[in-house]
Amino acid sequence: MTETMRIVVTGGAQGIGFATAETLLSENYEVIIVDKNPDTLKEAGKKLNCETANFDVTNETEVADFFASLKEIDALVNNAGIWIPQQLSEMSLTLQSEVIQVNLMGTVHCTKYALPKMRKTSKSAIINLTSAAAKTNSPGLGLYAASKSAIETLTQQWALELAPIRVNAVGPGLIVTEGTSANYEGSAREQRANAVPLKRVGEPLDIAEVIKFLISEAARYVNGQIIYIDGGVTAGTTGR
Numbered sequence: 001m002t003e004t005m006r007i008v009v010t011g012g013a014q015g016i017g018f019a020t021a022e023t024l025l026s027e028n029y030e031v032i033i034v035d036k037n038p039d040t041l042k043e044a045g046k047k048l049n050c051e052t053a054n055f056d057v058t059n060e061t062e063v064a065d066f067f068a069s070l071k072e073i074d075a076l077v078n079n080a081g082i083w084i085p086q087q088l089s090e091m092s093l094t095l096q097s098e099v100i101q102v103n104l105m106g107t108v109h110c111t112k113y114a115l116p117k118m119r120k121t122s123k124s125a126i127i128n129l130t131s132a133a134a135k136t137n138s139p140g141l142g143l144y145a146a147s148k149s150a151i152e153t154l155t156q157q158w159a160l161e162l163a164p165i166r167v168n169a170v171g172p173g174l175i176v177t178e179g180t181s182a183n184y185e186g187s188a189r190e191q192r193a194n195a196v197p198l199k200r201v202g203e204p205l206d207i208a209e210v211i212k213f214l215i216s217e218a219a220r221y222v223n224g225q226i227i228y229i230d231g232g233v234t235a236g237t238t239g240r
């Protein structure tokens with residue numbers, strides 16, 4: 001009998017993190033969801049019937065204590081992330097440094113402290129969340145896209161440093177979640193869908209399925225890759 005894999009998913013109370021946890025649980029993995037929001041976390045834990053941990057990934061001490069309290073884990077999904085769109089001229093450096101703290105340093109904290117709990121084998125996996133925004137160079141994103149570019153660099157650096165643990169990243173495109181739903185109200189949804197080669201916006205499950213694959217034995221030789229899941233948005237432009 002094989003042992004059940006244990007996986008930590010950060011930002012798991014809603015959106016892509018929640019769908020990822022749900023998908024992994026349906027494969028009989030053991031999942032612990034981490035989130036800074038106690039209310040949504042509690043609700044998600046009940047819905048999914050899984051373990052929860054309430055802390056903020058920017059708090060190094062809390063991250064260290066959490067991972068120190070765990071037994072061995074097999075995979076880590078660094079999904080917790082925020083975005084604050086702003087033009088450079090109006091940028092609040094305080095707000096944008098929070099983007100760097102959560103997206104970049106949160107990922108660094110969790111990976112650093114998860115590492116001692118992971119076996120040094122290619123069965124162990126780390127999945128980071130980047131974004132199609134790191135590739136499309138859109139205006140007005142504050143430091144969000146830059147934080148995700150840094151994640152891409154670290155994903156490939158860690159794929160070398162941490163091997164045989166496999167480190168990969170997924171880059172969602174336009175995905176409707178609790179965090180982004182305001183962008184898809186009314187006619188905006190259809191407009192956005194029309195900008196996607198596959199002519200639809202994405203849903204959290206589109207991302208969760210690829211994360212599930214990257215954790216699985218089927219991806220045993222996949223390491224250091226950035227996989228955009230965006231219906232083709234980053235493939236280029238059409239209709240020139």
Ligand SMILES: NC(=O)c1ccc[n+]([C@@H]2O[C@H](COP(=O)([O-])OP(=O)(O)OC[C@H]3O[C@@H](n4cnc5c(N)ncnc54)[C@H](O)[C@@H]3O)[C@@H](O)[C@H]2O)c1
Pocket residue numbers: 010011012013014015016017034035036037040055056057058078079080081082083102106129130131132133171172173174175176177178179180
């Ligand atoms: N939705 C999209 O279109 C999209 C596109 C590209 C990339 N992404 C990336 O996917 C990830 C998830 O996005 P989403 O749309 O599901 O977001 P969301 O806002 O719906 O959910 C994010 C969850 O992370 C939690 N979280 C935020 N900061 C945290 C912190 N400091 N510590 C612990 N938990 C924290 C939130 O409480 C929330 O439950 C993010 O990294 C995001 O950058 C999303």
